[in-house]
Amino acid sequence: xxxxxxxxxxxxxxxxxxxxxxxxxxxxxLTPEDVIRLDSIIKRNRPLHRGDHLYSEGEPFEKLRVVTTxxxxxxxxxxxxxxxxxxxxxxxxxxxxxxxxxxHHRCSxxxxxxxxxxxxxxxxxxxxxxxxxxxxxxxYRLLSREIGHETEILMLLGKKxxxxxLATFLISLSERFKSRGFSATDFFLSMSRYDIGNYLGLxxxxxxxxxxxxxxxxxxxxxxxxxxxxxxxxxxxxADGNHHKSRxxxxxxxx
Amino acid sequence: xxxxxxxxxxxxxxxxxxxxxxxxxxxxxLTPEDVIRLDSIIKRNRPLHRGDHLYSEGEPFEKLRVVTTxxxxxxxxxxxxxxxxxxxxxxxxxxxxxxxxxxHHRCSxxxxxxxxxxxxxxxxxxxxxxxxxxxxxxxYRLLSREIGHETEILMLLGKKxxxxxLATFLISLSERFKSRGFSATDFFLSMSRYDIGNYLGLxxxxxxxxxxxxxxxxxxxxxxxxxxxxxxxxxxxxADGNHHKSRxxxxxxxx
DNA sequence: CGAGTAGTTGACGATTGTCAAGATGGGTGG
DNA sequence: CCACCCATCTTGACAATCGTCAACTACTCG
Numbered sequence: 001x002x003x004x005x006x007x008x009x010x011x012x013x014x015x016x017x018x019x020x021x022x023x024x025x026x027x028x029x030l031t032p033e034d035v036i037r038l039d040s041i042i043k044r045n046r047p048l049h050r051g052d053h054l055y056s057e058g059e060p061f062e063k064l065r066v067v068t069t070x071x072x073x074x075x076x077x078x079x080x081x082x083x084x085x086x087x088x089x090x091x092x093x094x095x096x097x098x099x100x101x102x103x104h105h106r107c108s109x110x111x112x113x114x115x116x117x118x119x120x121x122x123x124x125x126x127x128x129x130x131x132x133x134x135x136x137x138x139x140y141r142l143l144s145r146e147i148g149h150e151t152e153i154l155m156l157l158g159k160k161x162x163x164x165x166l167a168t169f170l171i172s173l174s175e176r177f178k179s180r181g182f183s184a185t186d187f188f189l190s191m192s193r194y195d196i197g198n199y200l201g202l203x204x205x206x207x208x209x210x211x212x213x214x215x216x217x218x219x220x221x222x223x224x225x226x227x228x229x230x231x232x233x234x235x236x237x238x239a240d241g242n243h244h245k246s247r248x249x250x251x252x253x254x255x
Numbered sequence: 256x257x258x259x260x261x262x263x264x265x266x267x268x269x270x271x272x273x274x275x276x277x278x279x280x281x282x283x284x285l286t287p288e289d290v291i292r293l294d295s296i297i298k299r300n301r302p303l304h305r306g307d308h309l310y311s312e313g314e315p316f317e318k319l320r321v322v323t324t325x326x327x328x329x330x331x332x333x334x335x336x337x338x339x340x341x342x343x344x345x346x347x348x349x350x351x352x353x354x355x356x357x358x359h360h361r362c363s364x365x366x367x368x369x370x371x372x373x374x375x376x377x378x379x380x381x382x383x384x385x386x387x388x389x390x391x392x393x394x395y396r397l398l399s400r401e402i403g404h405e406t407e408i409l410m411l412l413g414k415k416x417x418x419x420x421l422a423t424f425l426i427s428l429s430e431r432f433k434s435r436g437f438s439a440t441d442f443f444l445s446m447s448r449y450d451i452g453n454y455l456g457l458x459x460x461x462x463x464x465x466x467x468x469x470x471x472x473x474x475x476x477x478x479x480x481x482x483x484x485x486x487x488x489x490x491x492x493x494a495d496g497n498h499h500k501s502r503x504x505x506x507x508x509x510x
Numbered sequence: 511c512g513a514g515t516a517g518t519t520g521a522c523g524a525t526t527g528t529c530a531a532g533a534t535g536g537g538t539g540g
Numbered sequence: 541c542c543a544c545c546c547a548t549c550t551t552g553a554c555a556a557t558c559g560t561c562a563a564c565t566a567c568t569c570g
Contacts, residue, residue, distance in 0.1 A: 076406050079495050084410055098406065100399035106406060126395065130388055137381065143398035144355035150405045151331050151353065151361060155339055157412035158456035162558065193517065201413035203559050208518055224517085224567085240334055417526070448549065458527050463550050479535080479549085 014068075015039050024092030024179070025066055026120070026138060034132050041124040044068075045117050054095065054109035054117060061099035063119045067091050070115025071190040075198075076107040085199040088112070088191055090176050096122075097146055112190040157201050160241060165200045166210045167238035170220070174229055185229040269323075270294050279347030279434070280321055281375070281393060289387050296379040299323075300372050309350065309364035309372060316354035318374045322346050325370025326445040330453075331362040340454040343367070343446055345431050351377075352401055367445040412456050415496060420455045421465045422493035425475070429484055440484040 016027045016039040027035045043063075048054065054065055057077060065072075067089050074095060075083040086107055089095055099105045100122065129136040156168055178184035189196070193211075197204045214220045219235055221228040229235055271282045271294040282290045298318075303309065309320055312332060320327075327344040341362055344350055354360045355377065384391040411423055433439035444451070448466075452459040469475045474490055476483040484490055 084413060086406055086409055097399055098403040101396045101403060106403050130391060133385055136385060141356045144352055146402045148353040148356060148361050151341055154341055158339060206558060
């Protein structure tokens with residue numbers, strides 16, 4: 001119509017039915033016909049660019065989002081204006097679940113790179129989940145999973161030292177990439193060192209120093225955003241704190 | 256029957272309909288008749304004593320619990336055998352939500368004092384929520400609220416110093432007691448200093464020292480488990496980090 | 511090509527953990 | 541009812557980790 005060889009967005013519209021992420025995402029455990037019903041309420045978006053907001057703190061909550069390609073960070077703004085990063089989100093991950101309670105967003109979400117996102121209007125999803133028990137169950141499970149995630153964060157920030165935190169972070173990314181079919185040992189960090197430090201509760205300088213040290217001892221290979229994990233087993237040990245000089249265990253006493 | 260003046264447990268059985276916690280709990284936003292239906296699947300328990308387990312990590316998940324009287328701590332056990340406290344739970348709070356995903360408990364729950372608990376079989380609750388849309392919605396909201404709670408923890412452990420952490424902890428308790436009709440400025444801590452330190456990611460000694468210092472400057476009055484908040488406004492400022500010498504802000508840089 | 515952002519490295523200090531010793535109180539058994 | 545004991549809590553001295561400040565380098569993007 002308008003131009004030559006312009007592929008209309010509609011043409012590349014992907015449906016849940018043939019989306020490679022469906023095993024990680026909401027359609028998991030739904031029958032094919034239910035997936036089609038789910039698909040009918042989902043809207044696919046134009047690509048977002050690095051720095052674009054998916055939504056901002058305080059905005060009314062209308063829909064959940066699923067990252068399709070790329071990555072997203074969620075953060076909340078402190079009283080002093082600085083931000084506190086809540087998480088990094090890879091393809092297949094649902095964002096916005098914390099907004100259901102109050103019907104408005106409690107944090108902001110921003111694309112870390114060129115990113116595709118699906119929108120799921122929550123009121124429609126809720127109605128649909130009322131008709132499809134397995135969808136309801138799946139939603140309960142996804143919400144529950146998110147709650148279970150808190151445990152890991154508490155471990156990370158409550159008792160781990162800086163080395164263990166970064167090791168844990170790298171292992172977590174590695175496993176998430178792996179389950180998405182990417183390399184578990186060779187990947188790019190879409191977030192800055194500032195973001196990593198903020199997320200892990202450490203100063204940027206500390207992140208930088210640990211990257212350097214991990215590289216010196218042959219644990220990893222880093223060049224800017226590009227990371228290679230050279231000794232996954234050892235890195236996992238470090239992440240669990242099982243490595244050499246048994247580290248400080250803040251407030252670790254039990255009873 | 257068996258004895259003299261023994262009040263049978265059945266006689267003091269309380270129903271959701273006349274439970275003072277219903278405004279904080281699942282019945283919130285349900286019609287009276289739906290509350291009765293909900294009530295029919297809920298089982299009230301014998302009292303638990305200090306140290307009794309509600310459930311343990313790894314056990315199959317069957318029911319959610321609501322604290323009715325007393326208090327409970329949830330914790331998960333680390334590789335090294337020490338425990339990591341995940342939260343303290345007051346009357347009206349739902350426990351076990353993290354177990355829905357995998358159908359088995361990911362943490363343990365233990366009574367901190369003499370405690371009454373209601374059991375809600377989850378499979379029945381799920382079925383009922385499928386019949387009562389407002390119950391389904393309420394469950395989504397409760398799960399979402401728990402997820403939003405993670406934000407506060409991240410703030411607490413990620414950027415706050417020791418003073419701010421303890422101040423935040425006290426303010427949180429204060430507000431939760433207040434919304435339950437208890438004094439916001441005069442209460443008893445059911446958990447040990449060890450537990451507080453563990454929860455806040457600080458050493459017991461640090462907790463002890465801060466309690467002493469807060470008392471010296473007239474912020475609070477502490478005697479063993481008994482705490483009085485003498486300057487709620489100032490304590491809130493401290494909790495938010497808005498107080499005098501602007502504190503360290505670990506990894507606080509934004510971008 | 512220039513400017514600004516992101517990242518690195520070093521020196522120093524503050525906060526908080528660790529170790530050790532002592533105080534306090536509650537619970538239990540005689 | 542008292543005494544002892546053990547767990548909890550407190551306090552002090554010291555050390556370690558990690559944050560802060562500052563300078564410098566290296567990209568990236570107009």
